[in-house]
Amino acid sequence: MRKYLKDLTNLPGISSREEKIREYIKSKVANKVDEITEDNMGNLLCLIKGKDSSKKLMLDAHMDEVGFMITKINEDGTFGISPVGGVDPRVVKSQRLKIEEKISAVVNSTPIHLEKEIDKVEQYESIKVYVGFSNKEEASKKVHLGDMVTFDTTYYEANNYAVAKAFDDRVGCSIMMDVIDYFFEKGEKPLYDTYFNFATQEETGLRGTGTVASKIQPNFAIVLEGTTAGDNPENTQDKWATHIGNGPVLTFMHSGLVLNQEIFEKIVDTAKKLGINFQYKRRTAGGTDAARLAKTLYGIPAGVISVPCRYIHSPQSIMHLQDYELTYQLVKQLVVNTPF
Numbered sequence: 001m002r003k004y005l006k007d008l009t010n011l012p013g014i015s016s017r018e019e020k021i022r023e024y025i026k027s028k029v030a031n032k033v034d035e036i037t038e039d040n041m042g043n044l045l046c047l048i049k050g051k052d053s054s055k056k057l058m059l060d061a062h063m064d065e066v067g068f069m070i071t072k073i074n075e076d077g078t079f080g081i082s083p084v085g086g087v088d089p090r091v092v093k094s095q096r097l098k099i100e101e102k103i104s105a106v107v108n109s110t111p112i113h114l115e116k117e118i119d120k121v122e123q124y125e126s127i128k129v130y131v132g133f134s135n136k137e138e139a140s141k142k143v144h145l146g147d148m149v150t151f152d153t154t155y156y157e158a159n160n161y162a163v164a165k166a167f168d169d170r171v172g173c174s175i176m177m178d179v180i181d182y183f184f185e186k187g188e189k190p191l192y193d194t195y196f197n198f199a200t201q202e203e204t205g206l207r208g209t210g211t212v213a214s215k216i217q218p219n220f221a222i223v224l225e226g227t228t229a230g231d232n233p234e235n236t237q238d239k240w241a242t243h244i245g246n247g248p249v250l251t252f253m254h255s256g257l258v259l260n261q262e263i264f265e266k267i268v269d270t271a272k273k274l275g276i277n278f279q280y281k282r283r284t285a286g287g288t289d290a291a292r293l294a295k296t297l298y299g300i301p302a303g304v305i306s307v308p309c310r311y312i313h314s315p316q317s318i319m320h321l322q323d324y325e326l327t328y329q330l331v332k333q334l335v336v337n338t339p340f
Contacts, residue, residue, distance in 0.1 A: 001178050001325065001328060002174065002178070002321070002324060002325075004028060004173075004174045004177050004178070005155070005162070005164075005170065005171065005174040005324075006155040006164075007024060008021065008024065008025075008166070008170035008173055008174055009153075009155045009164035009165060009166045009167065009170045010153075010154060010155055010164070011024060012065075012067070012098060012101050012148060012150040013063055013064055013065055013150075013166075014064060014065055014066065014067035014068070014069075014084045014085070014148050014149075014150060014203075015064040015084050015085060015200070015201045015202070015203045015204040015207075016042070016064070016200065016201055016204070017064075017148045018042055018063040018064050018200050018201075019042070020101070021063040021064075021170070021173070021198070022038070022042060022044045022063060022198065025044055025063070025173065025177065025198055026044060028177060029046055029177060029180050029196075032180050032181065032183075032184035033046040033047060033048050033180060033184075033196070034047050034048055034049045035047040039211055039212065039215070040211070041200050041201065041207065041208045041211050041212075042200040042201075042208065043197060043198065043199050043200050043208045043209070043211065043212045044063070044197075044198040045195060045196070045197050045198075045212055045216070046180065046195070046196040046197075046198075047193065047194070047195050047196075048180065048183055048189070048190055048193075048194050048196070049189065049193050050189050050190045050191055050192040050193045050194055051189050051190070051191055051192075052191060052192055052193075053192070053193050054192075055192040055193070055219045055220075055338075056192060056193050056194075056195060056216060056217070056218040056219050057190070057191075057192045057193070057194045057195070057218060057219070057220060057221070057222070057335065057338050057340075058194075058195040058196075058197055058212075058213065058216065058218035058220075058221040058222075058300075059176050059179070059194065059195070059196050059197065059221070059222050059223075059224060059331070059335070060172075060197045060199055060209055060212075060221055060222070060223045060224065060289050060293075060302075061169050061171075061172025061173045061175070061176050061197075061198060061199065061223070061224040061225070062169045062172070062173075062198075062199040062200065062201075062202030062203070062208065062209075062289060063169075063170075063173055063198050063199065063200060064085075064169075064199075064200055064201055064202055064203050064204075065085075065150065065165065065166035065168070065169075065170070065203070066083065066084060066085030066086060066087050066168075066203050066313045067083075067084050067085065067087070067148065067149055067150045067151070068081040068082060068083055068084055068087070068097070068148075068149035068150075069081065069082055069084055069145075069146055069147065069148060069149060070099065070129075070143055070144065070145055070146065070147040070149060071145065072145075073136050073139050073140055073143065073145065074128070074136065074139075075135065075136050076135065076136075077131070077132075077133030077134050077135050077136060077138055077139040078108075078128040078129060078130055078131075078133075078139075079099075079105070079128070079129040079131070079139065079143060080124075080125075080127065080128065080129070081124065081127060081129055081149055082124060083124065084203065084204060085203030085204055085313070086203070086313055087313055087314075088313070088314075089122040089123060089124050089126075089127060090122050091311075091313075091314040091315065092107050092122075092127060093107055093108070093109040093122060093127070094106070094107060094108075094109040095107050095151060095152075095315050096151070096152040096153075096315075097129060097149050097150065097151060097152055098149070098150050098151075098152045099129075099131070099143055099147050099148070099149050100143075100147050100148055100149075101148075101150075103131060103142065103143065104131070104152065105129045105130060105131045105149075105152075106129070106130050107127060107128070107129055107130075108127065108128040108129075108130065129149070131143065150165070151165045151314075151315035152315075153165040153315045153316060157321065160320060160321050160322065161244075161318055161319065161320055161321065162318070162319045162321060162324075163316055163317070163318055163319075164316075164317060164319075165314075165315055165316070165317065166317075167226035167307070167309040167312060167317045167319050168225065168226040168227070168309065168312045168313065168317070169202065169224070169225055169226050170226070171224075171225075171226040171307045171309070171319065171324065172223075172224030172225055172226060172306075172307075173198055174324075175224055175307075175324070175327060175328050175331055176196045176198070176224060176331075178328050178332075179196070179328070179331060179332050179335055180196060182332055183335075188336075190335045190336060190338070191335075191336065191337050191338045192219075192338050194335055195212075195216055195218060197209060197212045197213075199212065199289060202288075202289055206287065206288075206289055206291060206292040208289075209289040209292050209293060209296075210292045210293070210295070210296045213292075213293055213296040213297070213300055214296055214297060217297060217300075218300055219300075219340075220260075220263060220300065220301050220302065220303075220338075220340045221290070221293050221300055221301070221302040221303075222263075222267075222302065222303050222304075222305060222331065222334060223288045223289050223290045223293070223302055223303070223304045223305075224304075224305055224306070224327075224331065225288055225304060225305075225306040225307075226306060226307050226309045226312060226317075226319070227241070227242060227249055227251075227281060227286070227306035227307070227308055227309065227312070228241050228242070228283075228286065228308075228309065228310075228312050229241060229242045229243060229244050229308045229309060229310040229311075229312075230242065230283065230310075231243045231244060231308075231310060232310065232311075239283075240282065240283075241281055241282055241283035241285075241308075242279055242281055242282070242306075242308035243279065243308065244308045244309065244310050244318065244319065244320045244323060245320040245322065245323065246277065246278075246279045246308070246323070247276060247277040247278045247279055247322075247323060247326045247327075248271070248276065248278050248279075248305055248306065248307065248323065248326055248327040248330050249278070249279055249280070249281050249305070249306040249307070249308050250264065250267055250268060250271070250278055250279070250280055250281070250303075250304070250305060251264075251280075251281045251288070251290075251303075251304035251305075251306065252264055252280060252281075253284045254281070254284050254285070254286055254287050254288060254290075254291070254304070255284065255285055255286055255287040255291070256287050256291040257287070257288075257290055257291040257294055259290065259302065259303060259304060260301035260302060260303065262301070262340065263301055263302065263303040263340055264303055266303075266339040266340055267303050267305065267330070267334065269339070270330065270333055270334055270339060271330050274329060274330065274333060276326050276329060276330055277326065278326075278330070279308070281306070288304050289302075290302040290303075290304050301340075305327060305330060305331060306327070307319060307323050307324055307327050308320075308323055
């Protein structure tokens with residue numbers, strides 16, 4: 001378990017540029033599933049046939065991470081960037097970045113003793129990315145408009161925690177890969193035909209999942225996410241969405257969707273029967289692919305299960321390893337004996 005998470009988070013893959021993630025996943029699971037296909041949106045869809053083919057279950061996790069694209073090449077050889085997905089510009093200053101996985105860069109930051117307005121809100125227009133080029137002509141030979149930019153962060157573990165970029169949503173992808181491994185190693189079948197959708201472009205408008213769901217028409221779905229914790233030391237508990245270390249997060253409502261009540265209750269019941277400590281997501285901002293599924297065909301009922309992560313959409317996100325393990329155990333059981 002968790003043997004894929006380090007590689008998944010270290011790899012780059014912003015929305016519409018998930019090819020490195022897709023190829024990695026394919027290389028690890030292709031011989032373990034009954035069918036594997038890609039579509040025009042870049043979604044990677046794997047099928048494990050179940051004991052009962054009268055119903056279809058879809059698990060969904062998105063491959064893309066938040067990041068940036070080069071949108072300006074300045075006369076002094078620096079670069080301007082624009083966010084792909086929701087990235088607070090305040091977490092970008094002074095960070096190390098990678099351009100197209102091969103060029104190292106660093107973001108500017110005004111020294112505090114020169115800053116006139118300490119509390120002013122940063123804007124992307126003020127951000128400059130330095131590589132070491134002397135002028136625009138030199139820079140344009142190596143870096144181009146539209147190039148992918150990601151945080152330059154390396155996964156590590158310490159004291160039962162993991163730190164990395166892109167837990168949203170490589171943690172969901174990793175759990176789905178672990179579930180595939182379970183059935184392959186045990187030589188068992190899930191209850192129903194189970195599709196594992198590694199989706200694209202979630203961070204820029206929930207783009208990928210709907211095309212897959214329209215094709216396979218599942219009876220129900222479970223969306224797996226790495227969700228915000230909000231339990232920062234400076235925040236009071238009433239502002240926490242979740243708390244790392246308190247187990248998997250079950251969502252009953254988020255932006256644009258109230259989750260299917262029957263599926264929600266069955267997930268809760270399963271967690272209780274397994275003795276898994278779980279928590280509810282207490283703040284309803286943000287959305288998931290479940291909202292897209294609700295608008296697909298005649299509406300596909302879905303549940304959302306997440307691993308709580310502190311500081312998502314930043315270069316350094318923190319996850320408790322036990323939260324990952326318990327989420328995996330819950331998801332695995334829901335596939336082994338789907339109660340919906």
